[in-house]
Amino acid sequence: MSQRILNHPSMEKRTGVGDSLQRFKDSATNRLTKVRSWMRTVLFQWGLFIYLVGFLLGRAMILSEMLPFVVPFFAVIWMTKREHAKLAFIALILGTMSVNLSVAWFTVSALLVYALIQRTSELVLKKNTKAVFIHVFLSVWAVRFGYLTATEGMVSEYTWMISTAEASLSAVVTMIFFQSIPLLMERKRQRSYRNEEIICLMIFLASIMIGTIGWVVYGMAVESILARYVLLLAAFVGGAAIGSTVGVVTGLILSLANVASLYQMSLLAFSGLLGGLLREGKKMGVGVGLLIGTVLISMYGDSQTLVMTSIYETLVAISLFLLTPKSFIEHLSRYVPGTVEHSQEQQQYMRKVRDITAQKVEQFSDLFHTLSESFTAMEKPKKTDFDTKDMDVFLSRVTEHTCQTCFKKEKCWANKFEETYQYMEDLMQECQDEGGVRQGRLYHDFSNHCVKPDKVIQAIKDELKSYEASQQLQNQLTESRRLVADQLRGVSQVMDDFAKEIQREKTTHQKQEEQIGEAIADAGVDIDQVEIYQLDAGNIDIEITLPKNDLNESEKIVAPLLSSILEETIVVKHTEPSASPYGHDRVSFGSAKQFVVKTGVANAAKGGGWVSGDSYSTLPINAGKYALAISDGMGNGERAHIESSETLQLLRNVLQSGIEETVAIKSINSVLSLRSEDEIFSTLDLTMIDLQDASAKFLKVGSTPSFIKRGKQVKMVESSNLPIGMLHEFDVDVVNEQLKAGDLLILMSDGVYEGPKHIENDEVWMKRIIQELKTEDPQEVADVIMERVIRERGGHIVDDMTVMVAKVDHNLPKWASIPTPQYAIAK
Template sequence: MIQKNGSVAAGVLDSYLQKGPLKERAKTNRSFQTFLLGMLFRTDLFFMTAGFLLGRAVIITSLTPFVLPFFATVFWMKRKRRWADSMAVLAGGLTLSVGQAFYALLGLIVFLAGRRILKAFSHSLREEHWLPALVFIAGFLVRLLYQAAFSLNLVWTDVLTGGAEASLSALVTLIFMQSVPLMSTRVSHKLFRNEEIICFVILISSVIAGTIGWHIYNLSVDHVLARYAVLLFAYAGGAAIGSTVGVVIGLILGMASVSSLYQMSLLAFSGVLGGLLKEAGKIGVSSGLLISTLLIGVYGGGYAGLGSETLDSIVAIILFLLTPKSMIKQMASFIPGTREYQAEQQQYVRKLRDVTVSRVEQFAGLFQTLAKSFYPAAENEIHDDDREFLSKVTARTCQNCFKKKFCWVNNFERTQQMMLQLRDISHHGGRSDCARLEHKWRGLCSKADHTLEAIQRERRLAELNEKMRRNVIESRRLVADQLKGVSQVMGDFAGEMKRERGLHEWQEEMILARLNGIGVHVESIEIYNLESGAIDIEAILPVDHYGACEKVIAPLLSDILGESIVVEKKQASDLPGGPSRVVFISARAYDLETGVATAARGGGSISGDNYSLFEIGSKKYVMAISDGMGHGARADQESKDTLQLLNKVLRSGIHETLAIKSINSIMSLRSTEEIYATLDMALIDLQNAKSKFLKIGSNPSFIKRGGHVIMLDAANLPIGMIRHVEVDAKTQQLKSGDLLIMMSDGIFDAPVHIENKEAWVKRKIKELQTNDPQEIADLLLEEVIRAGDGGIQDDMTVIAARINHHIPEWSAFSSEQNDRRASRA
């Protein structure tokens, strides 16, 4: 509700800004922000300022390990203003001394010379691979040349100092290559790693080190900037980031000035206190800095210097309070572990999901369009062209006949009608009608035998062409159906991806409280779905040695959520003694128990009947029997292929009716022989017990409910018999305790002396005294064999299934009742 009201309030405020008197002020603020961003990035003010201060940064009294890494980074980035940035470094060094500026100029010359040489001879290696090594060599040579030029004498300590400075420069180069590009990136929502954040902090610390020695009215600029940076990071990232930033900045400032070494303790303590008090807002973070200054500032300059230290902290706090919260929130979105960073990650995942959904929907639309284009024309458009037929026949017979004018000018209608009748009657008419029409034709045509032969030849060619056209049409229909099915599957997949994980924070807290209240320790609860029948909850808990998930947590969740919950998956930790991951889902409302009995013809080992029992997901169950035409290995292979296709197609998510049509098309196209297969399928929804029956050339199925037996039948031809089949599906609502019996034609047709086989089978099912599915299947098979005088004349298969309400292994219980009992005790 708060979120909804907040969005409404945001909308009202936005409307007021657009229409009210604040519109001009908002536009001015945006223009000012755009101007500042332009000054920072478009005019390269940051890089020039950073270069100027890095040219002034000196650590351990004489080392300048930041100059060459900055040169290397800006030239590696191929910045347009890299020469201006380099001049800024020289200008910064000149503010310290002429010698410092000379050192920077010498470093620039040696680096550029070495870079040109390496680029000319190392074509296979990328520049970033050899750049730190170049900085090390250039730094070592420059330090030796600088010492030789100014002191005219080299000692072994100068070599050691040069090696240390060169090594530090190479390390700083790696850091700058990670951090400097972050300032020039135009990506507004980039997620940084922890290493990149630390490298960026080191860059900021190095820049601040260039302000050492600057004072404004007794204010130490480096102290103010360092504390201001710690305040920003502590407020944005918390205690861990605040303390890390404080240690890094304090360490670099301490290396630059030994008198400022105590700043590391002050800044680190300020980062910890400020991060711990960040929930109190800017005032809390500022209080952490003041407390740290009063406690640790005494160690720096004693009580005499405490006033200046406090003044530096107050100025840093003023700058911090003037910093817009929006800027700090944007800064927090780059720091791993913060709420803003997680929100940015979720936004990134959401964008990625939206792009994926859009692409999947585009593919679904493409497949739908392709399916429409592959569907063949209407059947009434497929016909023999009478004119084409007559033209081909007459071209071979009548063109050179002396009676041409008599037949085709004086008696056009009669000649045309008789030729078409001769074509049709030879294919559809009887032998006597055909002989009579041919006798009549011989009395009219002078080339009767030649004409009749041409008619028969063109008729056979026309039939062959029509068969080929129908095969092409059936192939197109098969492709179209498959494309349509793929389109539906992809559309459903896109719809599932659109469903976001809901926010269930208070439900998660309630479940945790209830579990902790009964003494079950659970580290975390994540709710992904709370829809009835589709609940999905994940829990992290210590090692479960006593089955608490099944015995305690699942029953408690069942009581809280009002439906039966079971454990779907339990995954132990890879580390010994580590936490376990458990997934809880909605239990199915019904359970299915099945039994199967089979017998091959003549008691053999190969049966033309095959059956398949499998689940689709966790909520639907499929029972299917297929009977291949005939007996033996060929019939066995046909029925197996049918069931395998059915299994694969249904598991892919294609609708069952379309799956049957696709299987029929495949079976009819793959062989020119008359090989057929029946299919008897029941699709049972275990959530509501609704069942769909699809019978393709199969026998009736029976449902026994108490003392009544219901027969289900449908009239569909076997698979592969005709090219285009319309599947007649029947839906039946099952109830708990119902018995479903499916059988092949070997069972149904075995009692040959019985006329009304449906009534006989219903009576045998009604007389059964057991409810066990396996016993029912065995008894029916035995009864049919007895009725056939002990012989097995055909392959036989019986599937029996009993549906019952799902009974959880552990009953649900309420923790509130246990709490009341404990309070009474």
């Protein structure tokens, strides 16, 4: 039925129309991209932008005689775009000539003097950007001072003041242009503009607007229209703060060029503020804000004609603003901090960085996995017996030293090959099984067959020893390859998990944050901010900023409220107090585990000494697990303590890295066995408890049994591995047990487990001690067992002794949840 529908003519027609529309969109997008690329080439690579800006800045005059923008623009182009310096020179001269021919020589002279000073400086000091401001100051001051002196025929205070003022202003403008011009001309990585850069950019644009002074269209000043258009863009993109700032800067620059335009600063600043406040009304709201500001400020004028002209200029600017493409405004918004487009751009950039990082980590994970597979492929199964090929090689080596030099070689191996081969195989088998050839029937029969039986038997023994040594070395190599493969596989898994963790995005939970904030506020707790990082069941992560909670409101009120809202037990994970007594604390809340573990330890050194060869550790693992470990170093004293403590330190670091427990123990064993040639061994008793379901893994390496006490029942957990570091390779026995709330888990070293000499069965003896316990407190249990064992031995501590007791219980919150059904939210 579905196939008939898809094959229907109407569906085919619709599909064809859809494909045509998609092709049209793709074609239009490609054409638009080409047009943008062509425009950028014409403006920046061919220099049209420099020509237009240079022409307008050449026209920009302050107080009808000062030209503070000419030399700075030329200096910046000289330092950043040297290939367009000649074009900028011509454009500035043409701009000055379009305003006043009598002062055009000033532009020519100032530019030539600057070029001479800059060129001379570069020959001496290389290319020094810091000296450009000094060069601009000197060239403008010298030319202006010479012009005024020649015009007035003398040197006056006015000459000094004007020359110094124009030169100083030119040096400052140079600094501003160095900040703003590269923002427009250089195509760097997308980034946000700082407030200083935005202000410098607006000063640059306002300076260009000064160049349009005197241009009038139907009685309306072009500079006023442009200033209000730029103000509308700034207010719409950046809001009231950016809008008012741009209004003040633009109005100030325009008023410097024409004192009559001083009111422009008030008009633009007030209009930028209103437009930014009304930007929630989109473009029309910002336009209404500008219109209101124009009307209010213009009413202070005396001429009704000027009021209407100002309103017309505003209406034209609003019209241009409404016609501005949305794509241009969105592109502009990406550079302004605080905008949605800027946030999206930053998120996109961070996502790109995150994906690249995750990709690199995944590549390393694949590399380690491939290496692991290559080591696994190199493994060869252990040989338990000779095969035909091995037998032939073995016998060839034996006969090389015996039969090859015997005069009866032809008789034995040519005429009686089968019989001789069988004798040699039987002799080799007996040597392998018994360590030699007994004076039995096989020996007598072979003696009758061979003239040198003892020499042959000795050669078989020697070759058999070499073969066994070679075979043992080969097996060790195979085991080492397997260990390396396991370790590489473990590292690969850790890196793969890390890559997945990197790729997890922080989901926005704005609605949930508002609901949580309202619920806490209704409960009477003042909070400043709620940030939700994760809402996954069992792994909730929330951070709340609230005032100093001297009464522990975060635990008594906020956590119970969150427990009710999220329908899961929430506890305080961490509190970051404020340094100021009137500041705010940052409190981190997270999901509570289903079970908790309470521990107790009793420890004693041999003979009552200060240093015990036993070491113990409790370690919460990031994956919601809890580790208990005891290590017993060989012997007693400081050396044994160092060995056992280093074993636990290695274990702690490897487990926290995320590597699986079995691989971690094998890796530690490999390190300890290869680290020193001394026979230094240590046992390891490791228990991993999952705090979500109370399942436990027991990993024992040469350690004594552990015990689980549930009520009156006592269960023993044991394995039969050799101590860690004794062999290069071994298999770790993993025993899985399901614990329940109220269970006592008891780990101990051999100094505690091994009873007095009159005790025949240590297991029964220790079970009886545990069954007779009257307390369930972990610390009391550890102390009672230690005291009982020492008393049974007549008060003597004959070996290092360590008892570690852990009690598993349900995690009961300290405070009950506060019902807030109206605020229940979905995770």
